[in-house]
Amino acid sequence: MRAQLLKITTPAINSFSIRRDIVPHVNNRWHYHREIELIYFKNGSGTQFIGDSIKPFKSGNIVLVGSHLPHYWKFDDAYFSPEEGKTTDVIVIHFCEDFLGECFLNLPENKKIRKILQESKKGIQVQDNSSQQIRMLMEQIFFSVGAKRLILLLEILAIIGNDIKGVTLSSTDFLSNTSIKDNSPISNIYNYILANFNQKISLVQLADFANISVASFSRYFKTHIGITYKHFLLDVRVGQACKLLIEGRMNVKQIRYECGFQNVVSFHKQFKELTGKSPLEYHPFPCVFAGR
Structure with missing residues (x-):
């Protein structure tokens, strides 16, 4: 729902x-x-x-x-x-x-x-x-x-x-419709990931976008966000998958593609590692949100 x-x-x-x-x-x-x-x-x-x-x-x-x-x-x-x-x-x-x-x-x-x-x-x-x-x-x-x-x-x-x-409480960040508003480099990187998480994003792409060397980017990102860019990207993707599963308008396969996961096994494994449940175990939950 x-x-x-x-x-x-x-x-x-x-x-x-x-x-x-x-x-x-x-x-x-x-x-x-x-x-x-x-x-x-x-x-x-x-x-x-x-x-x-x-x-x-x-x-x-x-x-x-x-x-x-x-x-x-x-x-x-x-x-x-x-x-x-x-x-x-x-x-x-x-x-x-x-x-x-x-x-x-x-x-x-x-x-x-x-x-x-x-x-x-x-x-x-x-x-x-x-x-x-x-x-x-x-x-x-x-x-x-x-x-x-x-x-x-x-x-x-x-x-x-x-x-x-x-x-x-929530194991992942649910993707918000809002984004960081200032124009600092880290904010632009953050918003770039939020806008493109459903596509393949490489370290080279991010470093090029931020105009930072590949060697420096990972350290720069972790210093400002607190986690690695890979961890952040995974959090965003799994968080969006959780959101779509709760809404109940797509099947698991559609959600996997929508959230940028290209590999079935990887999607199920990473989803369960972050949430403690498989995507299929998530699907029944929307029924509990029916209001009185």
Whole structure:
């Protein structure tokens, strides 16, 4: 099923939005949005779908979901049954990466926050050692006004940034319709790969495009992106394959060609190495995204 783009409304007097959901069917669909999402399940349980990660969620869980990352929380059936008497209580914050201004994250003191916002593109499960403090701060934000809201959200992001035990969820980056906007050499390389990942891309091509020697390119790419260009290209291809499999509009063979894999055996092997599942095991999943 194709993920739906949601427009998040933020009041003009605020730089980010916060809401409290006490019913289980708010945005009960496979969706994504431009804003980063921080969600705290004060009460509720079910199945969590973030990118290609599928796992249970329960009361007390906190998750940070990056911009344009498809996600969906399917509450257990008991929460839809009046006879069961179960209620949900969820606090959700939506904010843009530059909610404190374009230059703020580039300050040296914000290095860890910048890093976790980058990692949130795969989703981050906040671990128990940090979650108790964050729960209290999210409750405070809900009842705060003015600059206090900004200070509390910044404090939360700092806590997550210092949490070395935070777990990323989606095993691969789901290819976004957005791309890096600046014109730096590494941004141009990044966008070139996103535009041409479905074709054969060689090291010589990339080095020539970037006007960098072949001998220097691999080191240059890894220094700026954090992984080798081969690993990045594979992440993009497998991430797009996951996205197309979840949408369910193509068969596995079509998806293999669409994502730039020329060899059947290589596709299945690399897909399973990154996701833990074969492409065929992915195919049945779209049925769980049918909304109520």
